[in-house]
Structures are given as structure tokens and as C-alpha cells.
Amino acid sequence: MKLPALLRLSPRLTPYVLLSPFVILFCVFGMFPLAFSLYLAFQSWEPTSGLSAMQFVALDNFAFALQDEWFWKSLKNTGWLAVASGVPQHLVALPLAAFIHTRFKRLRNGVVGAYFLPYITSTVAIAILFSSLFSKDFGLVNQGLLALFGGPPIDWLGAPENIKPAIAMIVFWRYVGFNVVLYLAALQTIPQDLYEAATMDGAGRLQQFFFITLPSIKPMIFFGVTLSVIGGLQIFEEPFILTGGRGGSDQAGMTTAIYLYRMAFDFNDFGAASAMSWLLFLVVVVLTWLTNLAFKPRP
Amino acid sequence: MKTDKLAPWAAHAFVGVGSLIMLAPFYFMFVFATHSRTEIFSLPPPLFFGDDFFNNLKILTTRIPFWRNLGWSLYVALANTALTLLFCSMGGYAFGLFEFRYKNALFAFVMATLLLPSFMNMIPTFMIMDALGWIDQPRALYIPGAASAFGIFLMRQFVGSSVPKELIEAARMDGCSEIGIYLRIVLPLLKPALGTLGLITFIASWNNFIGPLIVMRSPEMFTLPLALRSLQSPVDTEWGALMAGAAIATLPLVILFMLSSRQLISGLTAGAVK
Numbered sequence: 001m002k003l004p005a006l007l008r009l010s011p012r013l014t015p016y017v018l019l020s021p022f023v024i025l026f027c028v029f030g031m032f033p034l035a036f037s038l039y040l041a042f043q044s045w046e047p048t049s050g051l052s053a054m055q056f057v058a059l060d061n062f063a064f065a066l067q068d069e070w071f072w073k074s075l076k077n078t079g080w081l082a083v084a085s086g087v088p089q090h091l092v093a094l095p096l097a098a099f100i101h102t103r104f105k106r107l108r109n110g111v112v113g114a115y116f117l118p119y120i121t122s123t124v125a126i127a128i129l130f131s132s133l134f135s136k137d138f139g140l141v142n143q144g145l146l147a148l149f150g151g152p153p154i155d156w157l158g159a160p161e162n163i164k165p166a167i168a169m170i171v172f173w174r175y176v177g178f179n180v181v182l183y184l185a186a187l188q189t190i191p192q193d194l195y196e197a198a199t200m201d202g203a204g205r206l207q208q209f210f211f212i213t214l215p216s217i218k219p220m221i222f223f224g225v226t227l228s229v230i231g232g233l234q235i236f237e238e239p240f241i242l243t244g245g246r247g248g249s250d251q252a253g254m255t256t257a258i259y260l261y262r263m264a265f266d267f268n269d270f271g272a273a274s275a276m277s278w279l280l281f282l283v284v285v286v287l288t289w290l291t292n293l294a295f296k297p298r299p
Numbered sequence: 300m301k302t303d304k305l306a307p308w309a310a311h312a313f314v315g316v317g318s319l320i321m322l323a324p325f326y327f328m329f330v331f332a333t334h335s336r337t338e339i340f341s342l343p344p345p346l347f348f349g350d351d352f353f354n355n356l357k358i359l360t361t362r363i364p365f366w367r368n369l370g371w372s373l374y375v376a377l378a379n380t381a382l383t384l385l386f387c388s389m390g391g392y393a394f395g396l397f398e399f400r401y402k403n404a405l406f407a408f409v410m411a412t413l414l415l416p417s418f419m420n421m422i423p424t425f426m427i428m429d430a431l432g433w434i435d436q437p438r439a440l441y442i443p444g445a446a447s448a449f450g451i452f453l454m455r456q457f458v459g460s461s462v463p464k465e466l467i468e469a470a471r472m473d474g475c476s477e478i479g480i481y482l483r484i485v486l487p488l489l490k491p492a493l494g495t496l497g498l499i500t501f502i503a504s505w506n507n508f509i510g511p512l513i514v515m516r517s518p519e520m521f522t523l524p525l526a527l528r529s530l531q532s533p534v535d536t537e538w539g540a541l542m543a544g545a546a547i548a549t550l551p552l553v554i555l556f557m558l559s560s561r562q563l564i565s566g567l568t569a570g571a572v573k
Contacts, residue, residue: 009477010477011477017477018481022389022451025386028427029424029427029446030412040423104314109560111314111318116560117325117553118324120502120563121506122505124506124545125548128528129324129328140344178568181564182568230414257418274422284416
């Protein structure tokens with residue numbers, strides 16, 4: 001096949017041509033927005049007044065964010081949710097993966113699929129479903145609790161003290177299967193003869209778990225925990241849907257990601273919203289770094 | 300030693316009950332989709348399928364432009380998938396089998412953005428789309444989505460393991476053009492990886508909520524998740540219709556998942572295993 005000269009690339013030029021669509025899109029829609037949001041964090045701007053109305057305000061936006069009690073409240077909410085949904089994920093996923101690894105052979109794919117399914121379904125559909133399940137008067141959760149334990153119905157989504165536990169349960173339900181899959185992958189790499197040797201030496205199952213399994217999959221625990229930290233701090237969709245996009249009563253379900261969305265799109269303060277997104281990013285970076293430190297082998 | 304005797308049935312019970320808890324919400328989503336609002340919130344709640352599905356669908360289609368919303372979801376997901384497969388297979392091939400300046404630095408940089416939280420781009424993306432006049436345009440969703448760092452990663456891994464360098468060089472010796480090599484040798488070899496990336500991209504785009512929330516402003520341009528959310532109101536939510544919509548948004552994913560769960564799971568966790 002003869003190609004026009006323009007299309008006959010030399011091997012030296014080819015990688016650049018192959019990469020250019022990706023790199024162009026990556027720069028325009030990935031990198032430029034990032035740089036622009038950093039610039040915006042130092043400007044005062046409302047979208048209604050046009051781009052020319054932008055004004056440099058130095059650190060005002062950051063000062064505003066740090067003095068804003070709602071911003072701090074949103075950070076507390078986010079931290080609470082990240083811990084309450086993240087820690088149980090790993091505490092449950094690890095033994096679950098260990099059980100599945102040792103005891104399930106034929107049913108394995110089905111079982112893993114059941115745990116993984118929530119991860120790939122629409123967060124919005126899930127959140128809508130759960131807002132009916134958690135409904136106070138005739139929601140399924142309350143009817144179940146009533147049948148089992150009696151007592152007054154719990155106002156899951158109306159009372160400030162219950163919103164976060166409800167959200168944490170949903171996030172837990174959604175991501176636990178992902179962690180199970182991670183741990184299963186790690187478990188499969190542990191050589192079987194380690195366990196055989198341990199059994200010969202008289203080590204019980206629990207001992208084997210703590211002295212062989214746990215140390216071997218430590219790198220995967222580190223990876224999973226890092227993803228949970230990063231993911232937990234950007235929780236947005238579940239609380240956004242469950243609280244109707246407003247944060248819930250007493251803003252108990254308002255995460256920082258929701259707050260900065262509202263700061264921009266409900267309150268029209270794009271500068272402050274950008275500053276907040278960078279502050280939250282800083283929190284993500286610091287906590288990821290601390291996770292890294294915690295998992296580093298001590299000298 | 301006591302734990303050794305207890306463990307077998309306890310482990311099975313733990314895993315089994317757990318998987319039922321995982322699946323129960325899906326069951327109730329589909330059951331509720333076939334009941335009216337009053338039935339959903341009656342005592343006792345409906346535990347089995349009813350016959351109000353088409354009624355719910357009717358409410359749904361009168362409240363929102365449901366079929367249009369569904370169509371946009373499908374259109375955006377397909378366009379996004381097609382572009383992602385094209386650009387990421389090209390990029391992955393370049394990263395996997397070519398040597399060029401700054402290759403490793405560029406790849407490391409692209410990979411670092413994988414960990415970038417989604418909220419960082421929310422505000423500037425709106426401003427760029429606004430400046431481009433892309434608000435309410437489906438292309439605002441599928442064009443930026445095609446620059447997938449995850450896709451580049453997946454493709455490069457696969458190129459490295461299943462496209463032999465000797466084959467490419469042999470083709471080059473035989474006078475095959477570079478474009479011909481990509482189209483006739485690399486792409487066919489990449490088929491399994493393209494399938495995996497296609498599934499993952501389609502699902503992610505189908506479920507995407509934050510993207511459309513930022514750029515889609517008028518209800519007839521909403522994708523499905525956005526349209527379903529717009530049905531929620533503090534006073535008068537049509538729960539039956541909402542459940543029917545949620546079920547329709549979920550069903551294709553459940554089917555896709557049942558057909559390809561192993562491929563999907565291994566693709567989605569590829570970053571962890573390598």
C-alpha cells in the first residue's frame with residue numbers, strides 16, 4: 001500500500017505523532033485547569049462579572065478560608081467520614097479476603113463478584129436507593145431495626161448526628177469489595193510452602209495469619225490504605241445526593257468537596273473555592289505522606 | 300486450637316452473609332422499581348416484585364425527558380470510550396515500544412496525575428468549558444475524558460507484555476509504514492486490553508456525576524445520573540419512578556459485570572498488581 005508522503009512517518013517522529021492527541025488533551029483539560037485554579041486562588045472573581053473583572057487579592061482567599069468556620073466544619077466532617085468509612089473497610093476486607101482465599105475454590109468468582117459489584121455501579125443510583133432505605137418513617141432499614149430490636153425509628157438523614165454514620169455505611173458498602181480484590185491479589189503471591197513449613201513447626205492458623213500473611217501483604221495494605229486516604233478525603237457524591245446538595249441539617253453531611261462546590265456554584269465565589277481546593281489538596285498530600293511514613297520499615 | 304475447629308463454618312457464614320448484605324440493596328432497587336410510592340413506604344415493605352414498573356416509567360417520562368437523558372448517557376459513554384481507546388492505544392504504544400526524549404519523565408508525570416483528587420479540576424473545568432462555549436455540549440464530557448492517564452498506563456503495560464518488538468522491526472524492514480504497523484499489527488494484538496479499557500471507560504462515563512453536574516445546565520441535556528438527581532425534592536419525590544430510573548441506570552452495568560467480571564476486576568486493579 002502506497003501512502004501519501006505526509007503519512008509516511010519516520011520511526012523517529014512516530015512516537016511524537018502517536019502521543020500528541022493524548023498530550024494535547026492532557027495539557028488543555030488536565031494541566032491547564034490545575035495551573036489556572038492556582039492562579040484563581042489568588043484572585044477575587046465572580047463569574048457574572050466577566051473575566052476582566054478579576055482582581056489580585058494576594059492571600060485573602062486563603063485567609064478567608066482559614067477563618068471560615070464552615071470550612072473547618074467541612075474538614076471535620078470529611079475527616080470523620082474518611083476514618084469511619086475507611087478503617088472498617090480494611091478491617092473487614094482483610095479477614096474476608098483471607099477466608100475467601102483459603103476456603104472458597106469453586107464459588108470464588110461469584111463471591112468476589114458479589115462484593116465487587118457495588119464498586120462499579122452508579123453512585124447516584126446507589127445514593128438514591130439508600131435515601132429511600134434510610135427514610136425515617138417507613139424506610140426498610142428502620143423497619144428491619146424495629147422488627148429486630150423495637151424502639152423508636154431513627155431519623156437517619158434528618159438528624160445531624162445520624163447523617164454521617166449513614167453516609168459512612170454506604171461508602172463502606174461501596175468500596176469494601178475493591179479492597180477484598182486487592183488483598184486477594186496479594187494473598188495469591190504468598191508461596192504455599194511458607195505455610196507448610198509453619199504448620200510443621202506447630203504454628204496455628206492465627207499465628208500463621210499474624211506472622212506470615214500480614215507481613216507478606218504489607219505493601220498491598222499500604223497501597224489500599226493510601227487509596228482510601230485519598231478517596232476518603234474527596235467524598236462528594238454520596239453526601240451530595242443524600243443531603244439534596246445542601247449538606248444536610250446543621251451541615252452535618254457537608255464534606256469539604258461539597259463545600260467548595262457550593263462556594264463556587266451556589267455562592268459564586270470562585271477565588272475562595274479555588275483556595276479551598278488547594279488547602280484540601282494540601283491535606284491530602286500531608287496525610288498521604290504520613291501514611292507513607294507509617295508504613296516505612298523502621299531502622 | 301479451638302479456633303481451628305470453629306473457623307470452617309464461621310468463615311463460610313461470614314463470607315456468605317456478607318455477600319447477601321452486599322447484594323440486598325440491588326435486589327430492593329429492582330423490587331422497588333416495580334412498586335408505587337405508597338407501596339414502597341407501606342407496612343410491611345414490599346419484599347417481592349410488583350406490577351407498577353410501567354406506571355413508574357410513565358411518571359418518569361412525564362417528569363423528565365427520560366429517553367433523551369438516557370440517550371445522552373449512552374452517546375457520551377460511547378464517544379468517550381471510542382476516543383479513549385484510540386488515543387490511549389496510540390499513547391500506550393508510543394510509551395511501550397519507542398525511545399524518545401523525556402519519555403520516562405513524561406510517563407511518571409502522567410502517572411502522578413492519577414492520584415490527583417477530582418475536586419481539583421471542578422472549578423477551572425467549568426471556566427474553560429464556559430470560555431469555549433461548551434456548556435450544555437456533550438463534547439464537554441467526552442473530549443476531556445479521552446485523556447485518561449489510567450488508559451495510558453493499562454495500554455503501556457499490555458504493549459510491553461504482548462507486542463513483541465521484533466515483530467514491529469520485521470514489519471518495518473518489510474517496508475510497512477508506521478501507521479500501517481499501528482493499525483495492522485499493534486491494534487489487533489491489543490484487542491484484549493482494548494476490551495478491558497473499553498469496559499472500564501464505558502462504565503466510568505455512564506456513572507459520571509461530577510462532570511455533567513459542572514457542565515450540563517439544562518434538563519434536556521442532562522445525562523441519566525443528573526436527571527435522576529433532579530427528580531429528588533424535599534417535599535414530593537416520586538420514589539417509585541426514581542427507583543425505576545435508578546434500576547434502568549444500574550441494569551446495563553450489572554449485565555456487563557456478569558459477562559465480564561474477571562476481566563473488569565483484573566483491569567481495575569491492574570495498578571495494584573504490577
